[in-house]
Amino acid sequence: MNSPPISFVACPSYQGATLLSLILNNHSELAALGDTLPERQHMDYFCSCGERIENCDFWTELARVTGAEAYALEATLLPLRPRLVHHELTNKLLNRLVHGDRFISRSAYGLVAGRFEQYQSTFDLFAGAVCDLLGKKHFIDGTKYLHRLFVLAKTRPERTINCIHLLRDPRGFVLSCKNNLPEPGDLKKSAREWRQYHYRTLQLCTELPNIRHLSVRYEDLCDSPTEQIQRILGFIGVRDEELLTAPRLPHHIIGNRMLREFHGAIEKDEKWRRVLEQREQAEILRLTSPYADVFRYSEI
Numbered sequence: 001m002n003s004p005p006i007s008f009v010a011c012p013s014y015q016g017a018t019l020l021s022l023i024l025n026n027h028s029e030l031a032a033l034g035d036t037l038p039e040r041q042h043m044d045y046f047c048s049c050g051e052r053i054e055n056c057d058f059w060t061e062l063a064r065v066t067g068a069e070a071y072a073l074e075a076t077l078l079p080l081r082p083r084l085v086h087h088e089l090t091n092k093l094l095n096r097l098v099h100g101d102r103f104i105s106r107s108a109y110g111l112v113a114g115r116f117e118q119y120q121s122t123f124d125l126f127a128g129a130v131c132d133l134l135g136k137k138h139f140i141d142g143t144k145y146l147h148r149l150f151v152l153a154k155t156r157p158e159r160t161i162n163c164i165h166l167l168r169d170p171r172g173f174v175l176s177c178k179n180n181l182p183e184p185g186d187l188k189k190s191a192r193e194w195r196q197y198h199y200r201t202l203q204l205c206t207e208l209p210n211i212r213h214l215s216v217r218y219e220d221l222c223d224s225p226t227e228q229i230q231r232i233l234g235f236i237g238v239r240d241e242e243l244l245t246a247p248r249l250p251h252h253i254i255g256n257r258m259l260r261e262f263h264g265a266i267e268k269d270e271k272w273r274r275v276l277e278q279r280e281q282a283e284i285l286r287l288t289s290p291y292a293d294v295f296r297y298s299e300i
């Protein structure tokens with residue numbers, strides 16, 4: 001099976017990734033599955049098609065074609081990260097240690113290159129199967145897991161990956177964390193998370209020459225969707241189509257409440273403007289500097 005062209009959506013949570021998946025999957029050539037992979041513990045969650053994941057024909061067939069039962073150790077239906085060692089926590093730690101060109105020496109890369117290759121093959125099989133099952137040509141990875149982007153770009157330097165870097169005002173992100181997480185972290189922790197994710201995205205796109213970068217602000221996507229979608233489609237290299245419609249079949253997207261709410265119109269969520277105090281807003285902008293300034297969030 002040939003590996004399809006790949007685009008990767010890079011953003012932390014609450015930046016509009018589910019919305020972007022729904023829009024892009026409406027394109028006749030693009031396959032997007034939302035911003036996560038099904039978790040083995042939660043196969044009773046709903047897919048956008050209306051079925052539970054465990055009963056959805058698409059996810060069932062995808063698991064069969066990709067031999068997902070071979071990855072029973074993994075928390076997700078298909079591996080999110082390369083399996084370097086059996087022990088899960090050690091595996092997470094080792095993957096963190098070998099992330100980024102600045103930190104991985106040639107000799108260290110030699111030790112993990114075989115596992116990275118294996119992971120790449122698993123990913124290619126997965127992306128190819130998704131496109132085949134949906135009748136599409138180009139795979140949009142929405143997992144947002146930057147180590148995945150790093151491994152894919154590092155292992156195949158000859159393959160270009162498009163990185164759609166999605167950003168939302170850090171004040172909106174902090175408020176969403178506060179409202180949605182079971183144990184909300186404090187303002188400082190969320191602001192630093194926003195800063196760290198965007199810093200790492202820019203760092204990866206700079207370090208690895210085969211990653212192309214396009215930044216898209218959630219606010220611009222809401223204010224001028226047609227123009228922003230044209231930018232994204234031009235960047236990916238597919239023809240312009242009308243994508244602001246209710247989800248077109250086939251769609252098997254996993255994500256947040258947008259799956260039920262999106263019918264083609266985009267509503268901008270800026271509750272942070274009235275909920276956060278001026279003092280909190282100023283603190284968030286300070287903690288997310290200089291990226292809040294670079295992406296023009298300190299101007300509004």
Ligand SMILES: [Zn+2]
Nearest residue numbers: 047049056252
């Ligand atoms: Zn489905």
